[in-house]
Amino acid sequence: MLDIEWPDSWRAAFRIELRAEAIGLAWRGWPVVPGTYPDADSTELQNTASKWTRPTPVHSDWKRRIGAHPQQVATWWTGRPYSLLVATGTLVDAIEVDDRIGRRAAALLRATGQPAPIVAMPNGRWLFLTASTDRLPRPLAEAEGVEWHGEGSWVPLPPTPFRHGVVHWRVKPDVWGWKLPRAEAVHDVLVRALREESVPRTQAHRALPVESSAA
Template sequence: MLDTEWPDSWRGAFRIELRAEAIGLAWRGWPVLPGTYPEGGDSSKPSGGWIMPTPAHEDWHKRLGAHPQQVAAWWTGRPYSLLVATGTMVDAVEVDGRLGKRAAKLLRATGQPAPIVAMPNGRWLFLTTSAEGVPGILAEHDDVRWHGEGSWVPLPPTPFEHGVVHWRVKPEIWGWRLPTAGTVHNVLVRALLGESAEQPSAQPVFAAGSSAA
């Protein structure tokens, strides 16, 4: 957690790690953005509340696809959170931890790769290729949120007041391939309906050009 009580060396180390991750993702073509970050002593924030980061710049849409050198400059002075804009090359489906664990077991049982992010508020993010939407059963569920065009999600190692965003499944484990949205949506629907990991499923299908390697 980035806190005013932390030694400056710790805060600096976090900034350096965030910067390195942002540069690495930018080189792979991911649309990374600097986001807001927690600052101790801000009495405007609700006590114990969860504050989701937002883009640090109002013109963030115009900054998508910035060269890695520009990305490096953004993180030179401040420990910005690390955001990735959705709706272009990557989307995310946000679910509660219980549904996330069931879906992750289904993916693991069938050998289907999907980068998965866990946030300190107990929510999970399943990253996929971009799509125009999600199945109705997911769209209508209160605990499911689709991040598509015009949205963003935080990536590790973004720190917050109550913890640090971390990978449950790292992209490099699967060679930086993003699964097709439909593949992951199908697994999430199965998990939502309570299907077990023992039930066989189709092999994963990747969209052409989905590899960021």
């Protein structure tokens, strides 16, 4: 658990780790941008310090900074432990779901041998990363609590801190050799997870072994 006021040693350690991760992602072509963090002052939080819940881009012109050279990225994290954000809609998209759907979808992906990069946030939300796409299946678009991060959005990546915890990987990108999965493949699994969530637990429990053995 993280306090709002970090000790200097924690602040320095987080800044170094965040900077290293940001540089590594930038070298791989991921569009990283710095984000706000829990104990930043009111100016950095864009006057939202009293209601800070999750990171947002520090710079108002963050869209123009997408694709910055890794050396430029390194300078952004030189002085402060900014959150590590990745802009979505160009290289990577993300589907954000709650914990129950996240766990079910992750299990389905494992069962089908289709791992995808998965991020868990301290607020109980999960992010499934995919290659960018221009559409979302209707069941996901209409589902309550499902959010598509595409063009004009962003998501936090590890080890970004929240007020009470740190963003972490459930499945790291190197499982896929840093090749993002097709959006359609992950969407299909998330739709299945949504449908199974709507089935009574006893029925779902009976159905899952049959479905798994047929795969």
